[in-house]
Every structure is written in structure tokens, then in C-alpha cells.
Amino acid sequence: MFIVFIGASLIGLSLGILGAGGAILTVPMLIYGLGYSEKVAIASALLIVGSISATTALIGIKQKKVDWTLVIYFGGPSMLSAYVGAWSSSYVSGATQVIVLAIVMLAAAWRMFHSFKPQAPNELNRLLTIMQGIGVGLLTGFAGVGGGFLIVPALVLLGGLVMSQAIFTSLVVISINSGAGFIKYQSILHESNLLLDWSTITIISIIGILGSFIGQRYSMKLPQQKIKHAFAVFLTIMAIFILCQKLMINT
Structure with missing residues (x-):
């Protein structure tokens, strides 16, 4: 129960503060903390992260901090591709899915070490937003990753949103992706x-x-950059552990 409490708290805090990280934490916690099989862990993670994201997103909806145009541009294609990603996962082993997850964790850690600045959206950026939405959806369905670490920067860089808008819009996208998967x-x-x-x-x-x-209540008062760096280090360590464990078993 202690593992469940700590893990669930970290999942919620990461989503509330960063708009990301929930699914990346959930799948390993269910596998290594509670002994779930890979596919059950991924399915459970989609439901858990989707529920948390949808509930927290209600705050942003109430405060009118969700950009519904970008939900359509990003979330629409992403939702469809999440279903495709989940369908494709039925043709591979759970171990393969978790290895992909570990690689994504390393990518997420790298991304969190890099800052980004908003820019005004244009037609090319909208096209890139749609393309990135498709990619995030595939990851969500295949490996149970919500993709917030990609969604938030995409909404800031390609959609020109401020950070608070990007986080809440990301939570809406994560919830519909998770539901579709x-x-x-x-x-x-x-x-x-x-x-x-x-x-x-x-x-x-x-x-x-x-x-x-x-996490959402205190997100603007906390040193987000330091939190991101600490989270990135944690993800790196966890990803290396998963890769070593899975590759040793398969050799």
C-alpha cells in the first residue's frame, strides 16, 4: 500500500505541475511495484492517467485555459492514432512494449533538460502540430505513454501557448488519448x-x-526547471534499470 500511495502521489503531482510524466511513472510502478504483467499494466495506466488528467483538466476548462482549437488540431489526430497504436500492440510482446517505454523515458529525460520559448503559430506549425499529435497518439496506444513531455513543448513552440495553457490543454489531450487507447x-x-x-x-x-x-495549485510557485531536471534524472535511472532487466531476461 505504501508503494501505491507514493507512486500515485508522484503520478498526480507530475501531471499537475508539469502536465506530463504520469503514464511514464504509472507503467513501471504497476509492473515492478505491484507485479502486474506488461499489458495489464499498460491498460491500467491508460485508465488511471486518463482519469487523473480528465479530472484535473476540469480546472483549466473552468478557468478557460484550454485552447480548444489546438485540442482539435493535436488531440483529434492523436486520439485516432492512439487507437491504432493500441491495436498494433496486440502483435508484439509485453516486453517489447516496455523496452519501447524505456527508450521513450530516455527521450523524455533528454527533453526535460532543454528549455523552450513560445513563438507565434503559423500554418506550418499547425501542420507540425497535427503530425506530432499522430506520433504522440501512437506512443500512447502502444506503450501507455501519455506523451505530455512532447505535448507541452509542442503546444508552446508550435501553438504559441503560455505554459499554464499548454499544461491544461495537454491534460485534455492526454485524457482523450488514454481513453481511445x-x-x-x-x-x-x-x-x-x-x-x-x-x-x-x-x-x-x-x-x-x-x-x-x-501540484496544479502550487505549480506556478515552484521552481519548475529544477523539478524537471530532478524528474529527468529519475527517469534516466529508471529507464536504464528497465532496459538492463528486460535485456538480461531476453538473453
């Missing part, structure tokens, strides 16, 4: 006779939602 995973789990632990999913989601509210 989870819909497909239900059939994948059913075909494999795998079941979800709904009580644990509910507990983690509730704790994560509370953590996300706290």
Missing part, C-alpha cells in the same frame, strides 16, 4: 483472458487526482 485494450485483454484490478485502479486514481490538484 483503453477502449482498444479492453478487447486485447479479453482475448488474452486478462483481468484488471479495479479496486487498485480506483485507489491509485483517487490519490493521483488529489496529488494533481495539489
Whole structure:
């Protein structure tokens, strides 16, 4: 229970403060902390992160900090490709999915060490936003990664949003991506006779939602750059551990 509480709190805080990181933390926690199989962990992570993101996004919707035009540009293609990513995952092993996740974690860590500045959107940027949305959706469906570490910079750089808008818009996109991916995973789990632990999913989601509210409340008062760097170091260590563990098992 202690692992669940700490892990769920970190998931919620990362989503509330950074608009990212929730799914990247959730999948390893479920696999190595609670002993879930890879595919059950990914499906559960999609539901958990989707629930936390959707609930926290309500704050941004109420404060009118969600850019619905960019939700359509980014979230529409991303939602469709998330379903495709989940469908493609049925043709590979769970170990392969987790290895891809670890590689994505390294990419996320690298991205968090780099700052970015907003720029005015134009037609080319909108096209790139659609293309990046497709890529993020594929990752979400295939590896259970919400892609917030890509969505937030994309919305800032390509959409010209301020950070608070980017975070809340990212949470809306993550929630619809996670929902689309989870819909497909239900059939994948059913075909494999795998079941979800709904009580644990509910507990983690509730704790994560509370953590996300706290993180969002204090996000503008905290040193985000230092938090990102610390989170990046943590992701790097975890990714190396996962790669070593999976590659040693497969050799």
C-alpha cells in the first residue's frame, strides 16, 4: 500500500505541475511495484492517467485555459492514432512494449533538460502540430505513454501557448488519448483472458487526482526547471534499470 500511495502521489503531482510524466511513472510502478504483467499494466495506466488528467483538466476548462482549437488540431489526430497504436500492440510482446517505454523515458529525460520559448503559430506549425499529435497518439496506444513531455513543448513552440495553457490543454489531450487507447485494450485483454484490478485502479486514481490538484495549485510557485531536471534524472535511472532487466531476461 505504501508503494501505491507514493507512486500515485508522484503520478498526480507530475501531471499537475508539469502536465506530463504520469503514464511514464504509472507503467513501471504497476509492473515492478505491484507485479502486474506488461499489458495489464499498460491498460491500467491508460485508465488511471486518463482519469487523473480528465479530472484535473476540469480546472483549466473552468478557468478557460484550454485552447480548444489546438485540442482539435493535436488531440483529434492523436486520439485516432492512439487507437491504432493500441491495436498494433496486440502483435508484439509485453516486453517489447516496455523496452519501447524505456527508450521513450530516455527521450523524455533528454527533453526535460532543454528549455523552450513560445513563438507565434503559423500554418506550418499547425501542420507540425497535427503530425506530432499522430506520433504522440501512437506512443500512447502502444506503450501507455501519455506523451505530455512532447505535448507541452509542442503546444508552446508550435501553438504559441503560455505554459499554464499548454499544461491544461495537454491534460485534455492526454485524457482523450488514454481513453481511445483503453477502449482498444479492453478487447486485447479479453482475448488474452486478462483481468484488471479495479479496486487498485480506483485507489491509485483517487490519490493521483488529489496529488494533481495539489501540484496544479502550487505549480506556478515552484521552481519548475529544477523539478524537471530532478524528474529527468529519475527517469534516466529508471529507464536504464528497465532496459538492463528486460535485456538480461531476453538473453
